[in-house]
Amino acid sequence: MKIIHTDRHLGHSGHVELMNGRVVPAFEKPERVAMILKAIGERNLGPLIEPTAHGLDPVLKVHDANYIRFLSTAWQLWTEDGRDFPALPSFWRAPGMRYIEPETVDGKFAHFSFDAGCCIVAGTWDAVQAAADTALTGVDLVAGGEKTAFALCRPPGHHAHQATMGGYCFVNNAAVAAQSFRDRGAARVAVLDVDYHHGNGTQAIFYERPDVLVCNIHGDPRQEFPYFLGYADETGAGAGEGFNANFPLRWGTDFGGWSAALEAACARVEAYAPDVVVVSLGVDTYKEDPISQFKLDSPDYLKIGARIAKLAKPTLFVMEGGYAVEAIGINVANTLEGFLQG
């Protein structure tokens, strides 16, 4: 399978996050990609190819123009008052506050974010654009007839809403890809999000649409970030009613419980009969993940890949989370290998 990758993700480096009341180096770091590349190379899973430029039009199909304008200028805004260190939001909204974009930089960061884990540095916007191009190049391959491809996106995307960054995510690469498949003629697209965290952004973007089914398996929002989305009763709205499926699982869930949810999610995908499947591939379900609470082990990812292969649909894998750096390569490679052998 072709693996789309560019070193431009390295521009998103040296960023921080507020964690446990302290500003610390972000768990989402460039070494994650290095370890994935290493494992993919050792297994000979496929050739690396560079993404091609797609411009912002496909991004603007799922994100608000004001938000993209903010992302593209955020570092300049942050630094023009003399700040030369990583940018973090500090303020947000109380329930009942208004939705009006402020004029000032700290206000704009507040307006367009929902946590203090979406840090912007000098190279962030270039890396974000490169990640979207990585996903879109994967769409080119799969829409062009390849059975599968792996878009090695970084930063990840599934927490990003139409106009809100958070959870290390800025542009929702999987949503951009799903929309692009639609624009290239797919009548129905399924997004299967197996990251430990709920893909709140992907859900929100397609919540009122029947043409993109979104299935999420994730930590119960009663316990886990993003806390305020990802409940089982969120089934879509309006024309999208019935086209969103959440499978929240409690802290400590092992592969027995997790794979039952995967089976249920895959049954939903099969019933939907999509033309193509986009997999939001996070491996922070791993037992040693430093910020997560599931108990999956490395061999389990072979089975996950094999189950996804059984869907027997053209499949684009889009990289999301996974923060146990030592094991992230093995777990991603296992998923892809399980898929190829499945």
Next chain:
Amino acid sequence: MKIIHTDRHLGHSGHVELMNGRVVPAFEKPERVAMILKAIGERNLGPLIEPTAHGLDPVLKVHDANYIRFLSTAWQLWTEDGRDFPALPSFWRAPGMRYIEPETVDGKFAHFSFDAGCCIVAGTWDAVQAAADTALTGVDLVAGGEKTAFALCRPPGHHAHQATMGGYCFVNNAAVAAQSFRDRGAARVAVLDVDYHHGNGTQAIFYERPDVLVCNIHGDPRQEFPYFLGYADETGAGAGEGFNANFPLRWGTDFGGWSAALEAACARVEAYAPDVVVVSLGVDTYKEDPISQFKLDSPDYLKIGARIAKLAKPTLFVMEGGYAVEAIGINVANTLEGFLQG
């Protein structure tokens, strides 16, 4: 005038905030009260008296029970996993996310906050209760016939909503006081908020009520925290329509512009003909304030006090913000002296 004060505010010490992408000691610190006490003593403005205990019932008249339960247990929740340093929220809500209280501590901090400036330490809850008692003891004095009193509350309160902390505020002392005046027989209460920042919490608490007029003079939310409330077109809702008045002013406003807004706000208060006035007294309008952008000078506060005196109503001053520690005492004492002489 009697000044209500207790050393219990000292329990809220050593706290931090996320500012400019860094965790720093909070600008809202105990030294603020020490400087106010010093200036009050030098001017012989009145005797200090200790607050009396009023319990939580008057607090629960303006705050949700779940929120108060959270505040009262937050430090225990934060530390029971081994964290022995100040607690800060890291996560909030994207627009469209749900309002459901999570089970876990980081989720609860996210649920009940709107910024990373409401830090909780071991003594915070005791200090917060003491501040509410300070305001309520002021109500006792003024409802009992005193012309005026000064509740030297710390931490401040005017940013706290019914169920949301933020902007250094936990319990809305001014709102608790206004409600208590109502419960003691005042038919109409006016809150005049002269702090540099919009008193978003006070506005939100009384927004649909005609029995409490809320007037705010503050930094324009297009430029200034809290960003998403404080616009001039927020005039109240339902039965409260017409009983909220905002006077947002641009960065760099001097006393000429500010005092015109004060005149307009006082005209609103006079037209309302309240039985009592609660003044949310912040002096972060001062030209040297480290986090604010107005240009008031120390002698201006004498005039502010005098203009408030001209309302000729029983008046309770409740301390809010002001972060230029060297000048905070002078500016507060000037306001009170201007009132007493006015």
